[in-house]
Amino acid sequence: MEKPIIELKQITKRYDDGFTALENINMTIEPGKFYSLLGPSGSGKTTILRIIAGFTDASEGEVWFEGKKINALPANQRKVNTVFQNYALFPHMDVFDNVAFGLTLKKMPKKEIRERVVNALKVVQLPGYANREISELSGGQQQRVAIARAIVNEPKVLLLDEPLSALDMKLRKDMQYELRELQQRLKITFIFVTHDQEEALAMSDEIFVMNDGKVLQSGTPVDIYDEPINHFVANFIGESNILPGKMVQDFEVQFVGKSFECADAGMRPNEKVEVVLRPEDLDITTPEQGKLVVKVDTQLFRGDHFEIVAYDDDENEWLIHSTNPVKDGKQIGLTFEPEDIHVMRFGEKETDFDARLEQYEEE
Numbered sequence: 001m002e003k004p005i006i007e008l009k010q011i012t013k014r015y016d017d018g019f020t021a022l023e024n025i026n027m028t029i030e031p032g033k034f035y036s037l038l039g040p041s042g043s044g045k046t047t048i049l050r051i052i053a054g055f056t057d058a059s060e061g062e063v064w065f066e067g068k069k070i071n072a073l074p075a076n077q078r079k080v081n082t083v084f085q086n087y088a089l090f091p092h093m094d095v096f097d098n099v100a101f102g103l104t105l106k107k108m109p110k111k112e113i114r115e116r117v118v119n120a121l122k123v124v125q126l127p128g129y130a131n132r133e134i135s136e137l138s139g140g141q142q143q144r145v146a147i148a149r150a151i152v153n154e155p156k157v158l159l160l161d162e163p164l165s166a167l168d169m170k171l172r173k174d175m176q177y178e179l180r181e182l183q184q185r186l187k188i189t190f191i192f193v194t195h196d197q198e199e200a201l202a203m204s205d206e207i208f209v210m211n212d213g214k215v216l217q218s219g220t221p222v223d224i225y226d227e228p229i230n231h232f233v234a235n236f237i238g239e240s241n242i243l244p245g246k247m248v249q250d251f252e253v254q255f256v257g258k259s260f261e262c263a264d265a266g267m268r269p270n271e272k273v274e275v276v277l278r279p280e281d282l283d284i285t286t287p288e289q290g291k292l293v294v295k296v297d298t299q300l301f302r303g304d305h306f307e308i309v310a311y312d313d314d315e316n317e318w319l320i321h322s323t324n325p326v327k328d329g330k331q332i333g334l335t336f337e338p339e340d341i342h343v344m345r346f347g348e349k350e351t352d353f354d355a356r357l358e359q360y361e362e363e
C-alpha cells in the first residue's frame with residue numbers, strides 16, 4: 001500500500017442542534033486514486049468533504065494529511081480544492097477571471113496566472129473560451145470551468161460534491177468519462193460524492209458506501225458489487241434478489257426451501273443469513289433443468305436486455321436480466337453457479353466480514 005495522503009481517524013460530527021451527522025468514520029486515502037463516497041441523501045457525504053476541506057471542524061477524531069495532523073489548519077492552507085454541485089461560478093466575471101480568481105487572490109504574478117489559466121482551460125478542453133461570459137456557456141461547459149478553477153491551484157486532492165447532478169443524462173455520461181480521464185492524466189487524488197451507484201461503480205478505484213453517518217463498506221467497485229456486506233449495500237449498489245436463508249454447513253446454503261452449493265464458508269451451522277443473487281447471474285432454462293422454477297409476470301425492454309419479473313411458488317419476487325424475451329405467464333427454470341450466490345450475515349459489520357474472508361482464504 002502507498003503512504004496515505006489523507007487519513008480520517010475516528011471522526012464524529014455532531015452539529016450544534018445535537019444531530020450526529022457522522023459517527024466514528026475511518027478512511028484511508030492513497031495518492032492518485034479516484035474515490036467515491038456513495039450513499040443516499042443525508043448519509044453524511046458532504047459533511048466528510050467539508051471536514052477534509054476545513055470548512056467544518058470534526059467534533060471528535062483526527063484529520064491527517066501527508067503524515068501530519070491538520071485539524072487546526074485553516075481551509076486556505078490545505079492542499080485540497082473543492083468543486084461544488086452548483087459550480088459556484090461568479091456570473092459577472094468571464095471564464096478567465098473565474099479560473100484566475102484564486103491565483104489573483106494569492107497575488108501571483110500576472111504572467112504566471114495567464115500561463116496557468118490557459119493551461120487549465122486546455123486540460124478541460126475549453127481552449128479559446130477565456131473571454132466568454134459564464135451565461136453563454138452550457139451546463140457541461142460551466143462544469144468544466146469549475147474544474148479548471150479547481151485544478152489551476154494544482155491541488156493534491158480534488159473534492160467533488162455531486163458535480164454532475166445538474167447535467168442531463170447524455171452530458172453526464174460524457175463528463176463521467178472526461179473526469180475519469182482527467183484524473184488519470186493529472187494523477188490528482190479525487191474524492192467524489194455521489195448518490196448514483198452506477199456513477200460510483202463506473203468511475204472509482206475505491207468506493208465508500210455510506211448510510212446514516214456511517215461507512216458500511218469500502219472496497220473496489222467489483223468487491224462491493226460481488227460481495228455486498230449487508231442488505232442495504234446489496235440493494236443500494238445494484239438490483240438484487242435478496243432472500244432469507246440458512247447456512248447448512250460450509251459451502252451449502254438453504255433458501256426457498258432448497259439446498260444449494262455455494263462458495264461461502266466459516267459460518268456457524270444453521271446460521272441465519274441473507275442470500276443475494278444478481279439478476280444478470282440468473283440464466284433461463286426449461287423448468288425441468290432449472291435449479292428453481294418461476295412464473296413470468298412482466299418484462300420491460302431496457303435497450304440492451306429484458307428485465308423480467310417472475311414469482312416462485314412461495315410468492316418470492318425474482319428479477320432476471322435476459323437478452324431474449326420470454327412469454328408472460330410462462331413457467332421457466334433458473335440456473336446459476338455456486339459463486340453467483342452471495343451469502344451475507346444478518347447485521348454484519350465490515351470487520352467481521354474481513355475476518356471471515358481471511359479465514360476462508362487461509363483454508
Ligand SMILES: Nc1ncnc2c1ncn2[C@@H]1O[C@H](COP(=O)(O)OP(=O)(O)OP(=O)(O)O)[C@@H](O)[C@H]1O
Nearest residue numbers: 015016017019021040041042043044045046047048
Ligand atoms: N449545519 C447543520 N446543522 C445541523 N444538521 C446538519 C447541518 N448540515 C448538515 N446537517 C445534517 O447532517 C446530515 C448529513 O448531511 P450531509 O449534507 O453531509 O449529507 P449528504 O450525504 O451529503 O446528503 P446530500 O446527498 O443530500 O447532499 C443530514 O441529515 C443533514 O440534515
